[in-house]
Amino acid sequence: MQAVRLHGPRDLRVNEVELPSLGDREAMVKVAFSAICGSDKRWYTVGTHVMPLTLGHEFSGIVEEVKDSRHQDLVGHRVGVMPLMPCGHCTYCLNGLPNLCTGYSYLGSRRDGGFAQYAAVPVQNLVPLPDSIDLADAAIMVDPVSVALHALRQGGYRTGMRVTVIGGGAVGLSVFLWLHFAFNENAVTVVDRVPEKVAFAKSLGGDAFTDSDPLLKELDSQMELVVLATPAPEAISTALELVARRGTIVMPGIPYKTISVEAMTWEKLLRKEARLIGSWNYAWTDYPENECQTTLRYLAAGTLKPTMIVTHRFTFDQAKEAFNTAFNNNKAEVVMFAASEVTG
Template identity: 30%
Template sequence: MKAAIFTGPGRITLDEKPVPDPGPGQALVRLSGCGVCGTDVHIFHGDLTEGITPPVVLGHEIAGLVERVGPGVDNVRVGDNVAVDPLIACGRCEDCHAGRPNLCRRPTTVGYAVDGGFAQYACVPATHLYKLKPSVPPKGGILVETLACVLHGYDRLGFQAGCSAMILGAGTVGLLWNQLLGRSPRTLLIQSEPVAFRRKLAGELGADVVIDPGGEDVAARVGELAPDGIDYIVDASGNPDALAQAIPLVKRHGTFMIFGVCPKQAKISINPHDIYQAEAKIIASKMPPLTLGRSVELIEAGLIDYERIVTTTLSLESLPEAVGLFEQARDRHVKMMIDPWE
């Protein structure tokens, strides 16, 4: 099979590998698509090394059809349309025991520590497969994991009807937040995003107001729209400056959620006195425990406009190029999907 192998920072080579044999409890998936995630780009550049063991096939937003199953597998059958939960938690650490596999201390994540989705086939534990209706196309399947992350964030946010919300950023994650908050009974949904193409998409999908932080004074604009501030602000940008600028815009007793992944060394300054006086909350959400099933339900029900979020399909050969496009062509692409058979 063809596979794009990450051998170290800046190096992805297209190679032939034997199709893996599913062992006990495993399933071999013939991949129909794999999303290119911001974390793949960080790994490629060497900014993210924790839990990555090159040489390895990256890619954790995986959709495909079950091709073969190993001994003892009874939850999926050959031909099933599936999405993969890439997080293989250790099951033994304190966080796993406390029901927080997303915070597992020793995970062996598919596409990080074991071969993932930038290949024609992947072998994964069958327990980590979620069945999708045959009618769900690869563009829907590859968003199951990311949407599950956003659903976990949504649960933690505890959004209450009749409140206002703001999303920082309108990449894949920001647009999935848009789809959830845009369908919630809110008084106002603002989305800020520097790229015009993405702002347009945010407005068409569900935001009431879109703001260009490159050309507008965000604080002044939010002040006009919501003089008392915003009840719930979610950062989906991972941009420390955007966070620093938006935290003071949280309404009294409101919530600010750190959802996007900021660079490891980033620091911002906050005003603890104001946060105290407002009794505001700053919380975070990391990855999805227990939300993949609901993510599948939403996608199957047609409530997530994956056709508009997955803007681009590329071949396996184009993966190194996709990494460049990810950063430089934000005005043309949102989610890029690799089709390994193209």
């Protein structure tokens, strides 16, 4: 089969490899769609935990085989995939917080992922899809859409809050999709330093500004919630300008390098008594909320359409062009691989 493999930092190759072998509780998923995440760009730059390795953790497909006869009913099902594989026995797993697992594995960074024609996936990581959900939407249902929902919950979002999203990439725009289309918020602001990303956010219906736009000053200290979906130092400064006194800044954006913050910038956090909260992955235990299943329900109802933020599609043999687009095209949002014989 064809697979997009990382052999070392910036050494990306399209290889012909054997079909993955299945473990006892695993399924063979024929990949339909997979998307390049910001994390994939990071792994491409610095290397994964094990190499060579098939990248990709945002994907969907159809179950073709299962190892365990108890799960034969999954064969033929259309599925999304949760890429985080928690250990199941650390303190956090046992307390219903698998996203904080201390002994996890992960598809696409620690073991082979979904940039391939087939992927071996633990049965517990499969999300069976109703017929109303398109496979392309399902590929980005978990990352970044469920990640965005978790960030809003971590930030204490409530209906009617004044919210600004800083970062017009996949996670930031997914936050916007939740707020604007699912929660019917009309006054959502998106900020990015790239004019093309600002224009894209506007095309979705958002109020959007570059971080240098003088009009942004009118929003200083007014935002009850700021979602920091980019780790750029200038974005942190903007967040601290915009957040209201005793407001909240929630951070789902993963940094690629060391972040330095000016003393006067940090002092704004103190003077405003603002809260700074991290956000990692999403929750899929039933209490207090299975965010992946919540996302599934909104997609099934047609309230959310994640492919609204897909801007480019490629096949696996175009992997280098796809990554080049993701890195260098300012108009690129979600860049997706599509299996040529699958339409949705």
